[in-house]
Amino acid sequence: MDSKPPRLLEQVRHAIRLKHYSLSTEKSYLYWIRFFIRFHQLRHPRDLGNQDIQRFLTFLAVERNVAAGTQNQALNAIVFLYREVLKQPLGDFSNAVRAKKSQRLPSVFSQDEAQRVIAQLAPPYHAMAGLMYGSGLRLMEAVRLRVKDIDFNRETITVRSGKGDKDRQTLLPSPLVDELKAACRKTQLMHRMDRELGHGEVYMPNALARKYPGAAISLPWQYVFPSERLSTDPRSGRTGRHHISKDSVQRAVKRAIREAGIVKKASCHTFRHSFATHLLEVGYDIRTVQELLGHEDVRTTQIYTHVMAKGVSGVRSPLG
Structure with missing residues:
Protein backbone atom coordinates (compact mmCIF):
# COMPACT_ATOMS: atom_id res chain seq x y z
CA MET A 1 0.00 0.00 0.00
CA ASP A 2 1.29 3.45 -0.91
CA SER A 3 1.99 5.79 1.96
CA LYS A 4 -0.17 8.89 2.32
CA PRO A 5 1.10 12.05 0.65
CA PRO A 6 2.63 14.54 3.07
CA ARG A 7 0.26 16.94 4.74
CA LEU A 8 0.02 20.46 3.38
CA LEU A 9 2.19 22.14 6.00
CA GLU A 10 4.87 19.48 5.54
CA GLN A 11 4.82 20.23 1.81
CA VAL A 12 5.22 23.93 2.60
CA ARG A 13 8.14 23.23 4.93
CA HIS A 14 9.81 21.06 2.29
CA ALA A 15 9.38 23.75 -0.40
CA ILE A 16 10.80 26.43 1.91
CA ARG A 17 13.88 24.34 2.63
CA LEU A 18 14.41 23.63 -1.06
CA LYS A 19 14.53 27.41 -1.54
CA HIS A 20 17.05 27.67 1.33
CA TYR A 21 14.95 30.22 3.20
CA SER A 22 15.94 31.04 6.77
CA LEU A 23 14.44 29.28 9.77
CA SER A 24 12.73 32.52 10.84
CA THR A 25 11.07 32.80 7.40
CA GLU A 26 9.97 29.18 7.65
CA LYS A 27 8.34 29.78 11.03
CA SER A 28 6.68 32.98 9.81
CA TYR A 29 5.27 31.43 6.63
CA LEU A 30 3.91 28.40 8.47
CA TYR A 31 2.28 30.67 11.06
CA TRP A 32 0.47 32.78 8.46
CA ILE A 33 -0.62 29.82 6.37
CA ARG A 34 -2.11 28.17 9.48
CA PHE A 35 -3.83 31.48 10.31
CA PHE A 36 -5.19 31.74 6.74
CA ILE A 37 -6.62 28.20 6.89
CA ARG A 38 -8.20 28.71 10.33
CA PHE A 39 -9.70 32.02 9.18
CA HIS A 40 -11.54 30.08 6.46
CA GLN A 41 -12.88 27.42 8.88
CA LEU A 42 -10.22 24.85 7.94
CA ARG A 43 -11.15 24.75 4.26
CA HIS A 44 -8.30 23.55 2.08
CA PRO A 45 -6.55 26.47 0.30
CA ARG A 46 -6.99 24.60 -2.98
CA ASP A 47 -10.72 25.29 -2.67
CA LEU A 48 -10.25 29.01 -1.96
CA GLY A 49 -9.87 31.82 -4.46
CA ASN A 50 -8.76 35.40 -4.82
CA GLN A 51 -11.81 36.79 -3.05
CA ASP A 52 -10.97 34.64 -0.04
CA ILE A 53 -7.42 36.02 -0.03
CA GLN A 54 -8.84 39.55 -0.25
CA ARG A 55 -11.14 38.90 2.71
CA PHE A 56 -8.23 37.65 4.80
CA LEU A 57 -5.98 40.60 3.97
CA THR A 58 -8.82 43.04 4.66
CA PHE A 59 -9.50 41.33 7.99
CA LEU A 60 -5.85 41.80 9.00
CA ALA A 61 -5.92 45.50 8.10
CA VAL A 62 -9.37 46.41 9.45
CA GLU A 63 -10.09 44.02 12.32
CA ARG A 64 -6.58 43.20 13.51
CA ASN A 65 -5.16 46.64 12.62
CA VAL A 66 -1.78 45.12 11.70
CA ALA A 67 1.13 47.14 10.34
CA ALA A 68 1.78 47.25 6.61
CA GLY A 69 4.88 45.09 7.00
CA THR A 70 2.93 42.44 8.89
CA GLN A 71 0.21 42.34 6.23
CA ASN A 72 2.86 42.03 3.51
CA GLN A 73 4.48 39.18 5.41
CA ALA A 74 1.14 37.34 5.50
CA LEU A 75 0.61 38.00 1.78
CA ASN A 76 4.10 36.70 0.94
CA ALA A 77 3.33 33.47 2.81
CA ILE A 78 0.06 32.97 0.94
CA VAL A 79 1.65 33.73 -2.43
CA PHE A 80 4.38 31.20 -1.66
CA LEU A 81 1.76 28.58 -0.77
CA TYR A 82 -0.13 28.96 -4.04
CA ARG A 83 2.83 29.40 -6.39
CA GLU A 84 5.38 26.99 -4.94
CA VAL A 85 3.24 24.30 -3.29
CA LEU A 86 -0.23 24.21 -4.82
CA LYS A 87 1.01 25.38 -8.25
CA GLN A 88 -2.15 27.42 -8.69
CA PRO A 89 -2.10 30.77 -10.50
CA LEU A 90 -3.12 33.80 -8.52
CA GLY A 91 -5.28 36.50 -10.01
CA ASP A 92 -5.81 40.07 -8.87
CA PHE A 93 -6.61 40.75 -5.23
CA SER A 94 -5.68 44.43 -5.27
CA ASN A 95 -9.14 45.37 -3.96
CA ALA A 96 -8.21 44.16 -0.51
CA VAL A 97 -7.89 46.90 2.09
CA ARG A 98 -4.17 47.44 2.64
CA ALA A 99 -2.68 48.39 5.96
CA LYS A 100 -1.43 51.96 6.01
CA LYS A 101 2.31 52.26 5.96
CA SER A 102 3.55 54.50 8.74
CA GLN A 103 5.74 57.44 7.81
CA ARG A 104 7.88 57.84 10.90
CA LEU A 105 11.31 59.35 11.22
CA PRO A 106 13.95 57.10 12.78
CA SER A 107 15.16 57.76 16.30
CA VAL A 108 18.84 58.73 16.36
CA PHE A 109 21.45 58.91 19.12
CA SER A 110 23.79 61.85 19.37
Whole structure:
Protein backbone atom coordinates (compact mmCIF):
# COMPACT_ATOMS: atom_id res chain seq x y z
CA MET A 1 0.00 0.00 0.00
CA ASP A 2 1.29 3.45 -0.91
CA SER A 3 1.99 5.79 1.96
CA LYS A 4 -0.17 8.89 2.32
CA PRO A 5 1.10 12.05 0.65
CA PRO A 6 2.63 14.54 3.07
CA ARG A 7 0.26 16.94 4.74
CA LEU A 8 0.02 20.46 3.38
CA LEU A 9 2.19 22.14 6.00
CA GLU A 10 4.87 19.48 5.54
CA GLN A 11 4.82 20.23 1.81
CA VAL A 12 5.22 23.93 2.60
CA ARG A 13 8.14 23.23 4.93
CA HIS A 14 9.81 21.06 2.29
CA ALA A 15 9.38 23.75 -0.40
CA ILE A 16 10.80 26.43 1.91
CA ARG A 17 13.88 24.34 2.63
CA LEU A 18 14.41 23.63 -1.06
CA LYS A 19 14.53 27.41 -1.54
CA HIS A 20 17.05 27.67 1.33
CA TYR A 21 14.95 30.22 3.20
CA SER A 22 15.94 31.04 6.77
CA LEU A 23 14.44 29.28 9.77
CA SER A 24 12.73 32.52 10.84
CA THR A 25 11.07 32.80 7.40
CA GLU A 26 9.97 29.18 7.65
CA LYS A 27 8.34 29.78 11.03
CA SER A 28 6.68 32.98 9.81
CA TYR A 29 5.27 31.43 6.63
CA LEU A 30 3.91 28.40 8.47
CA TYR A 31 2.28 30.67 11.06
CA TRP A 32 0.47 32.78 8.46
CA ILE A 33 -0.62 29.82 6.37
CA ARG A 34 -2.11 28.17 9.48
CA PHE A 35 -3.83 31.48 10.31
CA PHE A 36 -5.19 31.74 6.74
CA ILE A 37 -6.62 28.20 6.89
CA ARG A 38 -8.20 28.71 10.33
CA PHE A 39 -9.70 32.02 9.18
CA HIS A 40 -11.54 30.08 6.46
CA GLN A 41 -12.88 27.42 8.88
CA LEU A 42 -10.22 24.85 7.94
CA ARG A 43 -11.15 24.75 4.26
CA HIS A 44 -8.30 23.55 2.08
CA PRO A 45 -6.55 26.47 0.30
CA ARG A 46 -6.99 24.60 -2.98
CA ASP A 47 -10.72 25.29 -2.67
CA LEU A 48 -10.25 29.01 -1.96
CA GLY A 49 -9.87 31.82 -4.46
CA ASN A 50 -8.76 35.40 -4.82
CA GLN A 51 -11.81 36.79 -3.05
CA ASP A 52 -10.97 34.64 -0.04
CA ILE A 53 -7.42 36.02 -0.03
CA GLN A 54 -8.84 39.55 -0.25
CA ARG A 55 -11.14 38.90 2.71
CA PHE A 56 -8.23 37.65 4.80
CA LEU A 57 -5.98 40.60 3.97
CA THR A 58 -8.82 43.04 4.66
CA PHE A 59 -9.50 41.33 7.99
CA LEU A 60 -5.85 41.80 9.00
CA ALA A 61 -5.92 45.50 8.10
CA VAL A 62 -9.37 46.41 9.45
CA GLU A 63 -10.09 44.02 12.32
CA ARG A 64 -6.58 43.20 13.51
CA ASN A 65 -5.16 46.64 12.62
CA VAL A 66 -1.78 45.12 11.70
CA ALA A 67 1.13 47.14 10.34
CA ALA A 68 1.78 47.25 6.61
CA GLY A 69 4.88 45.09 7.00
CA THR A 70 2.93 42.44 8.89
CA GLN A 71 0.21 42.34 6.23
CA ASN A 72 2.86 42.03 3.51
CA GLN A 73 4.48 39.18 5.41
CA ALA A 74 1.14 37.34 5.50
CA LEU A 75 0.61 38.00 1.78
CA ASN A 76 4.10 36.70 0.94
CA ALA A 77 3.33 33.47 2.81
CA ILE A 78 0.06 32.97 0.94
CA VAL A 79 1.65 33.73 -2.43
CA PHE A 80 4.38 31.20 -1.66
CA LEU A 81 1.76 28.58 -0.77
CA TYR A 82 -0.13 28.96 -4.04
CA ARG A 83 2.83 29.40 -6.39
CA GLU A 84 5.38 26.99 -4.94
CA VAL A 85 3.24 24.30 -3.29
CA LEU A 86 -0.23 24.21 -4.82
CA LYS A 87 1.01 25.38 -8.25
CA GLN A 88 -2.15 27.42 -8.69
CA PRO A 89 -2.10 30.77 -10.50
CA LEU A 90 -3.12 33.80 -8.52
CA GLY A 91 -5.28 36.50 -10.01
CA ASP A 92 -5.81 40.07 -8.87
CA PHE A 93 -6.61 40.75 -5.23
CA SER A 94 -5.68 44.43 -5.27
CA ASN A 95 -9.14 45.37 -3.96
CA ALA A 96 -8.21 44.16 -0.51
CA VAL A 97 -7.89 46.90 2.09
CA ARG A 98 -4.17 47.44 2.64
CA ALA A 99 -2.68 48.39 5.96
CA LYS A 100 -1.43 51.96 6.01
CA LYS A 101 2.31 52.26 5.96
CA SER A 102 3.55 54.50 8.74
CA GLN A 103 5.74 57.44 7.81
CA ARG A 104 7.88 57.84 10.90
CA LEU A 105 11.31 59.35 11.22
CA PRO A 106 13.95 57.10 12.78
CA SER A 107 15.16 57.76 16.30
CA VAL A 108 18.84 58.73 16.36
CA PHE A 109 21.45 58.91 19.12
CA SER A 110 23.79 61.85 19.37
CA GLN A 111 27.44 60.79 19.23
CA ASP A 112 27.67 61.30 22.98
CA GLU A 113 24.56 59.20 23.62
CA ALA A 114 25.80 56.35 21.42
CA GLN A 115 29.14 56.30 23.22
CA ARG A 116 27.42 56.38 26.63
CA VAL A 117 25.23 53.40 25.76
CA ILE A 118 28.15 51.40 24.38
CA ALA A 119 30.20 52.19 27.50
CA GLN A 120 27.52 50.50 29.64
CA LEU A 121 27.93 47.20 27.79
CA ALA A 122 30.25 44.33 28.67
CA PRO A 123 31.74 41.86 26.15
CA PRO A 124 30.54 40.57 23.77
CA TYR A 125 27.71 43.11 23.65
CA HIS A 126 30.16 46.03 23.72
CA ALA A 127 31.73 44.96 20.41
CA MET A 128 28.38 44.13 18.83
CA ALA A 129 26.94 47.55 19.66
CA GLY A 130 30.18 49.06 18.36
CA LEU A 131 29.68 47.27 15.04
CA MET A 132 26.09 48.43 14.74
CA TYR A 133 27.10 52.03 15.39
CA GLY A 134 30.59 52.07 13.85
CA SER A 135 29.92 49.84 10.81
CA GLY A 136 26.18 50.22 10.26
CA LEU A 137 25.44 46.52 10.78
CA ARG A 138 21.92 45.34 11.46
CA LEU A 139 21.46 43.33 14.64
CA MET A 140 21.29 39.97 12.84
CA GLU A 141 24.28 40.89 10.66
CA ALA A 142 26.33 41.43 13.81
CA VAL A 143 25.02 38.25 15.41
CA ARG A 144 25.81 36.14 12.32
CA LEU A 145 29.28 37.56 11.71
CA ARG A 146 31.86 34.82 11.05
CA VAL A 147 35.61 34.84 11.61
CA LYS A 148 36.36 34.87 7.88
CA ASP A 149 34.22 37.98 7.34
CA ILE A 150 36.60 40.31 9.21
CA ASP A 151 39.64 41.52 7.29
CA PHE A 152 41.90 43.14 9.88
CA ASN A 153 44.54 44.09 7.32
CA ARG A 154 42.17 45.99 5.04
CA GLU A 155 39.98 47.11 7.96
CA THR A 156 36.81 45.91 6.28
CA ILE A 157 33.87 43.73 7.21
CA THR A 158 32.00 41.66 4.63
CA VAL A 159 28.32 41.21 5.33
CA ARG A 160 27.18 37.92 3.82
CA SER A 161 23.58 37.38 2.68
CA GLY A 162 22.32 40.63 4.14
CA LYS A 163 18.80 41.92 3.55
CA GLY A 164 17.75 40.91 0.05
CA ASP A 165 20.31 38.07 0.19
CA LYS A 166 23.08 40.45 -0.93
CA ASP A 167 26.71 40.69 0.14
CA ARG A 168 28.31 44.04 0.87
CA GLN A 169 31.43 45.49 2.44
CA THR A 170 31.57 48.07 5.16
CA LEU A 171 34.28 49.59 7.30
CA LEU A 172 35.91 48.10 10.41
CA PRO A 173 36.29 50.83 13.06
CA SER A 174 39.86 51.02 14.40
CA PRO A 175 38.75 51.20 18.09
CA LEU A 176 37.15 47.75 17.72
CA VAL A 177 40.15 45.93 16.21
CA ASP A 178 41.71 44.69 19.46
CA GLU A 179 38.33 43.70 20.91
CA LEU A 180 37.34 41.76 17.79
CA LYS A 181 40.72 40.01 17.68
CA ALA A 182 40.13 38.94 21.28
CA ALA A 183 36.64 37.70 20.34
CA CYS A 184 38.11 35.65 17.47
CA ARG A 185 40.70 34.14 19.83
CA LYS A 186 37.92 33.16 22.24
CA THR A 187 36.01 31.59 19.36
CA GLN A 188 39.12 29.64 18.38
CA LEU A 189 39.52 28.32 21.92
CA MET A 190 35.87 27.28 22.20
CA HIS A 191 36.03 25.66 18.77
CA ARG A 192 39.11 23.64 19.76
CA MET A 193 37.34 22.37 22.89
CA ASP A 194 34.22 21.50 20.87
CA ARG A 195 36.33 19.52 18.39
CA GLU A 196 37.91 17.57 21.24
CA LEU A 197 34.42 16.64 22.42
CA GLY A 198 33.41 15.47 18.96
CA HIS A 199 31.44 18.56 17.98
CA GLY A 200 32.62 21.80 16.36
CA GLU A 201 30.25 21.79 13.38
CA VAL A 202 28.58 25.12 12.60
CA TYR A 203 25.50 25.87 10.53
CA MET A 204 26.30 26.40 6.84
CA PRO A 205 23.94 28.51 4.70
CA ASN A 206 22.17 27.14 1.63
CA ALA A 207 24.05 24.25 -0.04
CA LEU A 208 27.54 25.31 1.06
CA ALA A 209 27.93 22.28 3.31
CA ARG A 210 27.90 20.07 0.18
CA LYS A 211 29.93 22.49 -1.90
CA TYR A 212 32.68 22.83 0.72
CA PRO A 213 32.93 19.53 2.65
CA GLY A 214 34.68 20.05 5.94
CA ALA A 215 34.15 23.84 6.01
CA ALA A 216 31.53 23.49 8.75
CA ILE A 217 34.18 22.35 11.23
CA SER A 218 36.82 24.87 10.14
CA LEU A 219 37.66 27.97 12.19
CA PRO A 220 36.97 30.59 9.47
CA TRP A 221 33.29 29.60 9.35
CA GLN A 222 32.75 29.81 13.12
CA TYR A 223 30.74 32.69 14.55
CA VAL A 224 32.66 35.60 16.05
CA PHE A 225 30.02 35.79 18.80
CA PRO A 226 29.15 32.16 19.57
CA SER A 227 26.57 30.95 22.05
CA GLU A 228 27.87 29.83 25.42
CA ARG A 229 26.00 26.54 24.98
CA LEU A 230 25.89 23.79 22.38
CA SER A 231 22.53 23.29 20.68
CA THR A 232 20.81 20.97 18.23
CA ASP A 233 20.02 22.26 14.76
CA PRO A 234 16.21 21.86 14.36
CA ARG A 235 16.63 21.05 10.67
CA SER A 236 19.65 18.75 10.51
CA GLY A 237 19.50 17.37 14.05
CA ARG A 238 23.25 17.91 14.46
CA THR A 239 24.75 19.25 17.66
CA GLY A 240 26.95 22.31 17.31
CA ARG A 241 27.57 25.84 18.53
CA HIS A 242 25.25 28.46 17.09
CA HIS A 243 25.65 32.21 17.32
CA ILE A 244 24.61 34.25 20.34
CA SER A 245 20.89 34.89 20.67
CA LYS A 246 19.63 38.20 19.28
CA ASP A 247 17.25 38.40 22.24
CA SER A 248 20.14 38.55 24.70
CA VAL A 249 21.71 41.41 22.70
CA GLN A 250 18.43 43.32 22.63
CA ARG A 251 17.99 42.91 26.39
CA ALA A 252 21.54 44.08 27.08
CA VAL A 253 21.16 47.14 24.86
CA LYS A 254 17.78 48.08 26.37
CA ARG A 255 19.32 47.88 29.84
CA ALA A 256 22.32 49.96 28.74
CA ILE A 257 20.03 52.64 27.30
CA ARG A 258 18.24 52.93 30.65
CA GLU A 259 21.52 52.99 32.59
CA ALA A 260 22.86 55.72 30.30
CA GLY A 261 19.89 57.88 31.27
CA ILE A 262 18.50 58.14 27.72
CA VAL A 263 14.73 58.59 27.61
CA LYS A 264 14.15 58.65 23.82
CA LYS A 265 12.67 55.58 22.16
CA ALA A 266 15.69 53.54 21.10
CA SER A 267 16.83 49.99 20.36
CA CYS A 268 19.65 48.10 18.66
CA HIS A 269 18.54 49.50 15.30
CA THR A 270 19.01 53.05 16.59
CA PHE A 271 22.78 52.46 16.33
CA ARG A 272 22.43 51.81 12.58
CA HIS A 273 20.23 54.89 12.15
CA SER A 274 22.85 56.92 14.00
CA PHE A 275 25.68 55.52 11.85
CA ALA A 276 23.99 56.77 8.68
CA THR A 277 22.91 60.11 10.09
CA HIS A 278 26.31 60.98 11.56
CA LEU A 279 28.14 60.11 8.32
CA LEU A 280 25.82 62.40 6.37
CA GLU A 281 26.26 65.17 8.93
CA VAL A 282 30.03 65.23 8.47
CA GLY A 283 29.68 65.44 4.69
CA TYR A 284 29.87 61.92 3.28
CA ASP A 285 28.06 61.44 -0.03
CA ILE A 286 24.63 59.85 0.27
CA ARG A 287 25.55 57.21 -2.35
CA THR A 288 28.51 56.15 -0.23
CA VAL A 289 26.26 55.83 2.82
CA GLN A 290 23.72 53.90 0.74
CA GLU A 291 26.41 51.42 -0.26
CA LEU A 292 27.67 50.96 3.30
CA LEU A 293 24.13 50.34 4.54
CA GLY A 294 23.27 47.98 1.69
CA HIS A 295 20.13 49.89 0.66
CA GLU A 296 18.86 48.95 -2.79
CA ASP A 297 17.19 52.33 -3.33
CA VAL A 298 18.79 55.65 -2.40
CA ARG A 299 15.36 56.90 -1.33
CA THR A 300 15.61 54.59 1.68
CA THR A 301 18.84 56.31 2.66
CA GLN A 302 17.40 59.78 2.12
CA ILE A 303 15.20 59.49 5.20
CA TYR A 304 18.29 60.18 7.30
CA THR A 305 18.63 63.62 5.75
CA HIS A 306 15.46 64.55 7.66
CA VAL A 307 16.98 63.82 11.06
CA MET A 308 20.37 65.44 10.55
CA ALA A 309 21.37 68.02 13.13
CA LYS A 310 20.64 70.98 10.82
CA GLY A 311 18.41 69.33 8.27
CA VAL A 312 19.23 68.63 4.66
CA SER A 313 19.01 72.29 3.64
CA GLY A 314 20.77 73.74 6.67
CA VAL A 315 17.72 75.87 7.56
CA ARG A 316 17.98 77.57 10.95
CA SER A 317 15.09 78.77 13.09
CA PRO A 318 14.46 82.56 13.06
CA LEU A 319 14.69 82.36 16.85
CA GLY A 320 18.38 81.53 16.51
